[in-house]
Amino acid sequence: MPEATDLIETFDARVERRTERREFFRTFAGATAIAGGLFLSHAPVAYGQTAAPTDADILNFALNLEYLEAQFYVFAATGSGLPNSMLTGTGTQGAVVGGRRVNFTDPVVAQYAQEIANDEVAHVNFLREQLGSSRVAQPAIDVGGTDPNGAFSTAARAAGLIGPGQNFDPYANDENFLLGAYIFEDVGVTAYKGAAPLITSKVFLEAAAGILAVEAYHAGLIRTVLYGKGIATPAPQLIEATEKISDARDSLDGPTDIDQGVRNRPAASNLITGVASNIAPLDENGLAYSRSAGQTLNIVYLNRMAVSRGGFFPNGVNGNIRTSAAN
């Protein structure tokens, strides 16, 4: 983004990683400031000057994301949202602008939706169980498909998939469902990867690695299906849509390109000269990307500035980590 273009040329991978971590802490500091009635998001806090987020803060941050994913997939697969017993906790519990059951044409896509819904429900249950009484309540969530100003429509418009005043309904058909899923999946991978080094408990770290892996399996699934349908049907607009959504995410989370669609790209090594797909979005070392908590919130709030609500979380996420990064 313009405010930080001076960083692009100078940061190598290691500095970048350190910056992300610094940014994560800064975001956490911003949350503290807000709790204290101040707004200091434009006054960066130097690395090491503020307390690190606790493991509970990080797991609660993840729980917010799992609420979001679970609601989307459960609505798509069943037509209903999560039961209220799975939504209670600290902070303000919010309502869900829900979706509807997708009338799937391809039964295999319906099976995928059910599988991912099952996994995301398990993630919500697991994190709530681990956090016990400190778990956050589900915040207000918007996964609706009918409001032209709703989160999915806003995201799809930012990606150029729909025009002004139009709505994007991820429950309308198989393809829209897959693109709706695509909006979330890679973000989960990068969020868990970015958080991994910040977790102090080895037990929680291994659990987070387990969820990270599952999100990457999901993402691999969704990307493989979009790619396959894009080429075989053929429906090249599906492949182009993944690039557009990826670009939209990249426009929100800062100047570094940490997102890729599924369009064919040169293979990672020049020893491979044939046509290569791009199911796995990786850097030049073959590693998945990381996002700080602030960058992750840029995407789910659909806002590249430092804010504490918006997009898929109209009232913000619950917990101590809640402010997006200033990009």
Added chain:
Amino acid sequence: MIDEQTIIDALDARVSRRTKRREFFRIAGTSATALAGTSLLAACFGDDNKRRNGDIGVGPGPAPSPMPSPTPSPSAINDADILNFALNLEYLEAQFYVFAATGSGLPASKLTGTGTQGAVIGGRRVNFTDPIVAAYANEIAGDEIVHVDFLRAQLGASAVAQPAIDVGGTDPNGAFSSAARAAGLVGPGVAFDPYANDENFLLGAFIFEDVGVTAYKGAAPLIASKTFLEAAAGILAAEAYHAGLIRTVLYRKGIQTPSLRTSADRISDARDSLDGPTDLDQGISPVGNASNIVPTDANGLAFSRTTGQVLNIAYLNRMAVTRGGFFPAGVNGRINMSAAN
């Protein structure tokens, strides 16, 4: 990790997870101790869960007794040992995919290092029928090559050489054929050639992919450096993307060719038969009205394997050995022994 006791003390009451980790340290510690020249404490290799379950015939073994926590040891494994262990696996994956995609193996410049460099029993370029599968092979081959490059660069002078590797497709007693036979895909004296066609290539890839995920997940809590941890998490994610890809394609093609789903299920069962009594592996056939692209536990988490369990699969041996299967002379580095199951 340096202080095993500290880590173990930090664990919560999840017994199975603690057991697994104890097993990791036991294996790693024993392997290092053995290399240091002292005797190999075979009695320490047992897994208390196994004996409790009593569902695997490893012989009588020592009587069950309270399992003491391992003693911190100056020769405990370090991050370089773990990264070198991973490098062995990346050599294996890279050779398979590069042969399938190009017909050649990795260049010699990527194979040097400490330990004994070994030869590759190689494969051949797959004559892909489906150009999409060819594109997948090219993508994964590229990723695995740069994983080798990345780990070698991180390890520098301490990078291990590529050990002897068998990714051939013609020998009925080769690693792929042995694995496929254990899964019931081929009969006695019959070779399994993962380079023969699209379907065999996908099944060959399936043999490896989930194992890489569980290996990196199992190793993640053992890595001391935050930088290496984040890098390992990045490779973990890449392997899970790959595994998701391969499983999704097998699942979809399995509609037209049902044997692809059943073969994947059998390979999963074969892996499970090697790595101990706990079910750490799942095929792809549907469960109720859901697919099973993602192998997860009841909490929706991917599984973990210890290094010993990973080597059970790579060596195609459920006992504690130091070579076999895809690594005919064993892996290079201090972590080189499979678990006793």
